Amino acid sequence: GNSVTQMEGPVTLSEEAFLTINCTYTATGYPSLFWYVQYPGEGLQLLLKATKADDKGSNKGFEATYRKETTSFHLEKGSVQVSDSAVYFCALSGGGSNYKLTFGKGTLLTVNP
Amino acid sequence: EAGVAQSPRYKIIEKRQSVAFWCNPISGHATLYWYQQILGQGPKLLIQFQNNGVVDDSQLPKDRFSAERLKGVDSTLKIQPAKLEDSAVYLCASSLRLGTSGQETQYFGPGTRLLVL
Numbered sequence: 001g002n003s004v005t006q007m008e009g010p011v012t013l014s015e016e017a018f019l020t021i022n023c024t025y026t027a028t029g030y031p032s033l034f035w036y037v038q039y040p041g042e043g044l045q046l047l048l049k050a051t052k053a054d055d056k057g058s059n060k061g062f063e064a065t066y067r068k069e070t071t072s073f074h075l076e077k078g079s080v081q082v083s084d085s086a087v088y089f090c091a092l093s094g095g096g097s098n099y100k101l102t103f104g105k106g107t108l109l110t111v112n113p
Numbered sequence: 114e115a116g117v118a119q120s121p122r123y124k125i126i127e128k129r130q131s132v133a134f135w136c137n138p139i140s141g142h143a144t145l146y147w148y149q150q151i152l153g154q155g156p157k158l159l160i161q162f163q164n165n166g167v168v169d170d171s172q173l174p175k176d177r178f179s180a181e182r183l184k185g186v187d188s189t190l191k192i193q194p195a196k197l198e199d200s201a202v203y204l205c206a207s208s209l210r211l212g213t214s215g216q217e218t219q220y221f222g223p224g225t226r227l228l229v230l
Contacts, residue, residue, distance in 0.1 A: 004155075032217070043117075043204065044156070044221040089155050099208065099217040100146065100169060103155030 023090035138207030
């Protein structure tokens with residue numbers, strides 16, 4: 001079945017540091033890939049997505065590229081801010097008649113001033 | 114555009130009691146999902162509706178959990194009787210429709226945090 005593996009957290013960075021959160025997946029067919037973010041006390045928000053190989057999703061300075069050859073979708077940001085502190089979830093959605101999301105366990109990011 | 118609405122936001126019950134959660138999806142969204150998120154884990158799908166029909170309920174513990182979406186809009190998730198291990202955040206999500214690329218992106222509500230004592 002489908003699965004998503006994220007790097008274990010927590011991750012603690014200083015403001016303006018470079019961020020990478022690794023994500024690899026196992027899936028049949030050609031899944032869509034997502035990064036969701038969960039700020040403290042809030043629900044999940046879609047951060048970015050990519051629907052086919054070599055697509056790059058981007059939003060709010062975050063980027064991730066769909067790499068089919070390495071089955072990866074790593075999240076990056078060049079300069080993090082304190083307001084980026086949150087839990088980040090990598091997820092995939094399979095094709096066919098069922099588009100349910102399979103999530104990784106989440107990575108807690110804390111950015112210190 | 115209004116987002117996915119859920120209520121209540123918090124609920125504390127004792128084991129063996131029953132509880133119900135309500136979800137109102139984004140207007141026009143045909144597909145509705147209920148997820149369970151246990152502390153420290155990613156959300157896990159419980160049930161998926163397309164309009165008022167069930168698409169996937171393979172991970173729903175049917176001996177105690179039930180869900181309905183009678184008119185293809187609002188949905189209710191019920192637990193009866195609750196167990197300690199049901200303590201979690203219950204998330205509702207909706208998407209525009211299935212089967213059309215780019216329109217299956219799911220939008221989540223704020224969740225209901227359940228504590229079973």
